[in-house]
Amino acid sequence: MKRVCFLLGIALGITALIVLGIRASSAMQRVDGRSAAQWLAFVEEAGQTVSYHAVGKAWENNKSAQFILDQGRAGQYLLQTTDAQGKSCTMGYDGQRIWYANKLHTSKMVADTGPSAILVHLAGRIAGTCRYAGRPAIRLVAQNGNTRKEITADRQTGVILAMNTYFSRRRVSEMHVEQIAYRDVVVNPCSLHTDDAMTAITPAQARAVLGRNILHPTWLPAGMTLAKMYHAPCCCDTRGMVVLRYSDGVSTLTLSEMRDCNCAMCAGCYQANNGDAIVETRTIGNITVTAVGTLDVNAMRRILGSLQ
Amino acid sequence: MKQCPTINKLAEYQTEALANREQQAIHQHITNCTVCQRELQALESTVQLLATLPVPALPDNLWAGVAQHLPNNPRIAFRQRWWKALAGAGVAAGIAIGLLVMHAPNARLPIAPASASAYVADHALLSSQDTFADRASIGVMLALQRSEP
Numbered sequence: 278m279k280r281v282c283f284l285l286g287i288a289l290g291i292t293a294l295i296v297l298g299i300r301a302s303s304a305m306q307r308v309d310g311r312s313a314a315q316w317l318a319f320v321e322e323a324g325q326t327v328s329y330h331a332v333g334k335a336w337e338n339n340k341s342a343q344f345i346l347d348q349g350r351a352g353q354y355l356l357q358t359t360d361a362q363g364k365s366c367t368m369g370y371d372g373q374r375i376w377y378a379n380k381l382h383t384s385k386m387v388a389d390t391g392p393s394a395i396l397v398h399l400a401g402r403i404a405g406t407c408r409y410a411g412r413p414a415i416r417l418v419a420q421n422g423n424t425r426k427e428i429t430a431d432r433q434t435g436v437i438l439a440m441n442t443y444f445s446r447r448r449v450s451e452m453h454v455e456q457i458a459y460r461d462v463v464v465n466p467c468s469l470h471t472d473d474a475m476t477a478i479t480p481a482q483a484r485a486v487l488g489r490n491i492l493h494p495t496w497l498p499a500g501m502t503l504a505k506m507y508h509a510p511c512c513c514d515t516r517g518m519v520v521l522r523y524s525d526g527v528s529t530l531t532l533s534e535m536r537d538c539n540c541a542m543c544a545g546c547y548q549a550n551n552g553d554a555i556v557e558t559r560t561i562g563n564i565t566v567t568a569v570g571t572l573d574v575n576a577m578r579r580i581l582g583s584l585q
Numbered sequence: 586m587k588q589c590p591t592i593n594k595l596a597e598y599q600t601e602a603l604a605n606r607e608q609q610a611i612h613q614h615i616t617n618c619t620v621c622q623r624e625l626q627a628l629e630s631t632v633q634l635l636a637t638l639p640v641p642a643l644p645d646n647l648w649a650g651v652a653q654h655l656p657n658n659p660r661i662a663f664r665q666r667w668w669k670a671l672a673g674a675g676v677a678a679g680i681a682i683g684l685l686v687m688h689a690p691n692a693r694l695p696i697a698p699a700s701a702s703a704y705v706a707d708h709a710l711l712s713s714q715d716t717f718a719d720r721a722s723i724g725v726m727l728a729l730q731r732s733e734p
Binding site for chain 1: 694695704706710720722723724728730731
């Protein structure tokens with residue numbers, strides 16, 4: 278008993294020291310004169326400024342597909358995925374609209390999105406350097422709450438060459454570029470015509486939709502901010518619903534608020550089919566709020582509980 | 586008791602160190618035995634004489650000398666303590682790990698009903714705007730999205 282305890286204690290101690298040592302050394306590490314935070318900011322900037330054509334593979338919820346990505350300047354892109362069964366999806370951003378359309382005749386467009394991304398200041402660490410898709414690369418780890426991203430980025434351009442996303446310590450998606458060619462890319466405007474587009478709205482317009490003030494969470498995880506507010510059609514009410522999008526750059530949250538709605542799903546907390554999001558519904562007065570977020574259950578419940 | 590007790594038994598009787606029954610037996614014997622009465626008186630006078638002797642002062646280096654003959658004792662005491670402390674820490678660590686595993690977020694959540702898929706797809710599409718969004722994987726997910734009935 279004594280020996281087992283002794284050996285267990287020694288093993289735990291050594292493991293803790295190794296982990297702490299690795300984390301401390303990697304947190305202090307600089308590559309090419311940049312710290313982890315500076316690298317992440319560089320990668321963010323590259324997403325808005327570098328133009329390229331890339332081919333690679335993506336994996337999500339045990340399904341994989343090939344992808345072709347044309348990334349233009351100002352964050353515009355056109356992306357096509359095709360899996361082994363021929364199921365495909367085209368999605369893109371033309372500077373004003375984001376959209377997707379698949380072979381199952383499903384499509385959606387979000388109009389008037391404005392600037393593509395929220396620039397955030399993420400905490401992270403440098404995990405090392407390597408070569409990836411024929412390019413010198415740096416490996417970065419960014420984590421907020423339950424979501425962790427392991428990013429491999431081009432050391433010269435900052436373009437993301439590979440990314441593993443973990444939610445609650447479980448890998449939920451993966452993408453890696455196999456070939457990349459830096460060149461000018463022109464992304465044509467979205468030609469999709471759809472009646473159920475989401476459109477950006479003001480708080481006053483949102484009040485008109487709901488017939489009352491929007492329900493805002495009075496508590497949010499650190500770093501999470503309201504990025505945009507949209508109006509979306511609803512199948513049971515011609516007034517539609519108000520959609521609030523929150524993000525901290527790694528974790529995301531969408532609140533859909535509906536008035537006198539009877540199409541919302543049953544109240545409760547669920548795991549989305551793809552496993553990387555939590556879905557929860559709450560009704561306050563005549564407003565039903567459906568939240569979808571890549572946050573842990575406790576955070577989701579606290580957010581919904583703080584709605585006012 | 587017919588036979589006289591030994592001198593050691595008498596000494597123990599005199600200091601009341603014997604069990605009750607033996608103490609009474611010797612007491613009865615002494616009341617009828619003059620030899621033992623004399624021996625007892627001699628013992629009592631010796632004890633009284635010893636009590637009059639002065640108590641010698643303890644030498645200053647007494648503990649040092651005793652400690653010299655008790656090697657490693659502090660270590661033995663430490664050994665007896667540390668493994669208990671380590672075992673306690675191990676149990677605490679085990680409980681902590683257990684609690685972490687039990688409270689692993691989203692471990693036992695039911696799968697969302699089909700009616701939630703449109704919300705999840707909208708969330709994914711909106712999330713694709715984030716710089717660190719994995720758009721290719723979002724595309725894999727959206728390829729399977731069906732229109733609402």
